[in-house]
Amino acid sequence: MRIDVVSIFPEYLAPLALSLLGRAQEDGLLTLAVHDLREFTFDRHRTVDDTPYGGGAGMVMKAEPWALALEAVLAEQTGEASAANLHDGASVAPRRPVLVVPSPAGAVFTQAMAYELAEEPTLAFACGRYEGIDERVLEWASEAFDVRPVSLGDYVLNGGEVAVMAMVEAIGRLVPGVVGNPESLVEESHSDGLLEYPVYTKPSSWRGHEVPEVLLSGNHGKIATWRLEQQLRRTAARRPELLDGADAAAYGKAERAV
Numbered sequence: 001m002r003i004d005v006v007s008i009f010p011e012y013l014a015p016l017a018l019s020l021l022g023r024a025q026e027d028g029l030l031t032l033a034v035h036d037l038r039e040f041t042f043d044r045h046r047t048v049d050d051t052p053y054g055g056g057a058g059m060v061m062k063a064e065p066w067a068l069a070l071e072a073v074l075a076e077q078t079g080e081a082s083a084a085n086l087h088d089g090a091s092v093a094p095r096r097p098v099l100v101v102p103s104p105a106g107a108v109f110t111q112a113m114a115y116e117l118a119e120e121p122t123l124a125f126a127c128g129r130y131e132g133i134d135e136r137v138l139e140w141a142s143e144a145f146d147v148r149p150v151s152l153g154d155y156v157l158n159g160g161e162v163a164v165m166a167m168v169e170a171i172g173r174l175v176p177g178v179v180g181n182p183e184s185l186v187e188e189s190h191s192d193g194l195l196e197y198p199v200y201t202k203p204s205s206w207r208g209h210e211v212p213e214v215l216l217s218g219n220h221g222k223i224a225t226w227r228l229e230q231q232l233r234r235t236a237a238r239r240p241e242l243l244d245g246a247d248a249a250a251y252g253k254a255e256r257a258v
């Protein structure tokens with residue numbers, strides 16, 4: 001998978017070279033390219049923003065630097081896609097690459113969305129700052145990209161960079177081979193629409209707190225039942241709204257369990 005990020009703070013994305021995703025890049029599973037929006041300005045002050053039409057507080061990101069940056073990203077992405085197509089001996093039209101635009105006004109990012117985006121061969125992220133990007137950039141970009149305004153949740157960040165770090169980490173770890181033990185993806189929170197069960201390790205007795213007896217029993221059926229019950233209790237207590245959307249399969253299992 002290839003991921004391009006455009007930002008006026010490219011250094012903000014440096015931590016993506018660390019840890020699991022850093023290893024994935026070394027292993028050739030993931031290509032991450034960060035582009036500086038100011039490289040696509042040509043005035044002395046490398047201006048990327050201006051005052052909003054209609055008035056109001058703050059500044060709006062100008063359209064033209066974004067158009068030039070996204071054209072450059074597209075050229076690099078489709079160059080790579082065509083090369084891959086030639087290799088395959090295929091002549092199929094490549095699909096429109098996804099352009100994620102982080103914004104508190106976007107659709108909420110979920111594990112389901114992470115799974116969907118992890119299937120894409122290329123992703124681009126456009127990190128806005130200030131009050132956002134001139135809306136016409138999104139209209140214009142829709143010709144070449146599948147444009148998706150996406151929010152992390154109902155709160156406001158200063159710009160898209162931190163949101164992109166979260167999304168790239170959530171998506172990148174779902175790319176096959178990135179997480180060493182793929183089974184760890186199956187059991188985690190949100191994989192079945194429920195929160196994860198609590199976990200424990202040695203010692204079994206610690207400062208007067210005991211590991212639940214059933215986990216020491218060696219009875220795998222009982223353990224599975226207990227874990228599912230814990231998932232349901234936790235979800236009901238902390239995130240009751242998730243119970244409406246939880247997997248029918250998880251419910252079936254749960255009804256038998258409780």
Ligand code: 6GU
Nearest residue numbers: 102103152153155157163
């Ligand atoms: Cl994706 N961007 C910004 N600027 N603020 C946010 C967000 C995104 N998600 C939640 N708050």
